[in-house]
Amino acid sequence: MRAAKTSRYRVQFPPADAHDLQQDEVFFHIIENGSQEVRIRFHDYDQIYLRPGLYEQLFYDRLKCASPTKVGELLERALNTASEPITELRVLDLGAGNGMMGEVLKNRHGVARLVGADIIVEARDAAFRDRPDVYDDYYVADFTKLSPQDEDLAQEWSFNCLTSVAALGFGDIPPKAFFTALQLIKPQGWVAFNIKETFLDRSDQSGFSRFIRELIFSEYLEVYHLERYRHRLSMEGSPLFYYALVARKTSSIPNDFLTQACAVDS
Ligand SMILES: C[S@@+](CC[C@H](N)C(=O)[O-])C[C@H]1O[C@@H](n2cnc3c(N)ncnc32)[C@H](O)[C@@H]1O
Structure with missing residues (x-):
């Protein structure tokens, strides 16, 4: 809707x-x-x-943002490849904003459960105001310091998919928040997100880039799709390219993975 x-x-x-x-x-x-x-x-x-x-x-x-549609399509394609129904996904949508990705996941792909999360209350209010039927629940929380109560609540949802669209890096979601969310996903679950293309470039040595590169090439993610596509236009009308990535989380990730990854020297 x-x-x-x-x-x-x-x-x-x-x-x-x-x-x-x-x-x-x-x-x-x-x-x-x-x-x-x-x-x-x-x-x-x-x-x-x-x-x-x-x-x-x-x-x-x-600005013709295409990312929720693109990431949703690739997620569905990955599940088809794995012969798993997308309708059984229990999704945590991190950086959910006012629900653009949630709308795609719920209305186009029919996921079973969908919980939004964002750091600002205005996002949750806007999501419930504009798309009241999309999210089953919505956390307003800082995932860099999730309280034990919030963590317990999140565990109860038994998430088997994490999505994060147009929200990683650039002063938005930092590596620690993304990592915390990833840890809430069951082994053999799915992760689908997009990132600016420079994040995969070795010359980018920011903590976020290093973490993402280490993660993608680690034994903990089995990559199904990695696609460069036009995320949206810039204000001047030039294309901004991002990568969309869909992967299976193979197993639990050690808690020190994040610090190790950010410390790696190239
Ligand atoms: C560009 S919006 C994307 C919204 C939606 N995913 C979409 O595709 O339209 C980025 C969202 O990330 C949220 N965000 C930024 N930092 C965050 C953090 N540390 N934890 C959770 N959400 C965060 C912002 O509040 C904002 O709602």
Whole structure:
């Protein structure tokens, strides 16, 4: 189900000389109440989610984000290859935002259970406001320091799939949060996510890149699909390429994997 139709916003992108910004610094203006100009960064998710339909208008209608569809398709293809029904997945959707990936998983692929997780309450409020039938539950939590109670609650869902779309790296979900979520997935479960293409480039020595590369090539993931595709357009209209990855988590991952991976020298 698509979010209830809302009025369109008057969105203005800044002049080209402001475009040389990191992806998490990019901003735009919206004109509200006739003339009031409000400046919002792409990563001011709280401000964006407070305005129904703005996230969809900006990232999906204007910047043509294709990632939930792409990651959902590859996940289904991997399960077909493994002769496992996607309808039996119990999914934790990390960095769920207002539910764009959740909508694809529930309505297009028919997963059995779906729990969202995000670090800001505005995301959960927007998901329940705009897509009330998508998530069975939704955690607002910082996965870098999940409380034992939250961890117990999460264990009770017996997740066998982790998804994270348009949410890893770039000041969003750090390696520790992703690793904690991955640890909640049962052995033989699935993981499906996307990352910016430079994260797989050896020249990128950020903690997140090192962790992801070590993980992909480790014995703990059995990769079914790794595909480079156009995630969305930049503000200037250039394609931004990402990798979508679907893998099976083969077994429990030692707790020190994260620290070891981030410490590895290339
Ligand atoms: C670009 S949105 C993606 C939302 C949705 N997955 C989609 O595909 O449209 C990134 C989301 O990640 C969330 N996020 C950022 N840091 C996070 C963290 N440490 N833990 C959980 N969620 C986080 C943000 O609040 C935001 O809702």
